[in-house]
Amino acid sequence: VLCARDHVLDGPVAVILPDDLILGAPCIGEMVEAYDRGHMVATMTVAPEDVSKYGVLAVTGHDGRITHAHGMVEKPAASEAPSRKAVIGRYVLDADIFDALETQAPGAGGEIQLTDAIAKRAQERPISGFSFSGTRFDCGSKSGMLEATLHLAEQDPELADVLYAYAGAHTRTQSAA
CATH class of the missing domain: 3.90.550.10 (Spore Coat Polysaccharide Biosynthesis Protein SpsA; Chain A)
Structure with a gap:
């Protein structure tokens, strides 16, 4: 400053x-x-x-x-x-x-x-x-930057589709974890 x-x-x-x-x-x-x-x-x-x-x-x-x-x-x-x-x-x-x-x-x-x-x-x-x-x-912080990135991606229709497709393909179920 x-x-x-x-x-x-x-x-x-x-x-x-x-x-x-x-x-x-x-x-x-x-x-x-x-x-x-x-x-x-x-x-x-x-x-x-x-x-x-x-x-x-x-x-x-x-x-x-x-x-x-x-x-x-x-x-x-x-x-x-x-x-x-x-x-x-x-x-x-x-x-x-x-x-x-x-x-x-x-x-x-x-x-x-x-x-x-x-x-x-x-x-x-x-x-x-x-x-x-x-x-x-x-x-x-890494977690704050990730939250901001995910929030902004979710607001953009094109990026939201990519985000949800990625999350769906990479989500672990409780039984698989």
Whole structure:
């Protein structure tokens, strides 16, 4: 994200992480319409056992599809998670995020985490979570990529025929397994 600094004007910037595929209403479009100021992140509620896979909002309140937060924690243990509102790879950020990223120390996984930089600015810039209306696939995992591929194939009449023919030819019955 920091590499884009020289190509961005002073206004808000949209960030789309490629490992999250969101189908349905354009998530960034919905976020831009709802954006007021500060930093806005796409969110979804996850199961307690899954919070350690995501950045999680420290929630202060809700207003329709908007969640207000005073901070974020990157990949917390389930027992330390401030909520179950997980941050998904869509952001509308104030341009000052670049200053925060420049001075951000590596976090989870030894990488500079965008969520850590957003959290660092939480005292100066409000953080809003946006509950998007689409269907999300985690294409950063093999199983998520497979789910997305199968879902999209099923939606295409030509590919659906191939998918069902393949599945029928390769389905094992309980007695054969």
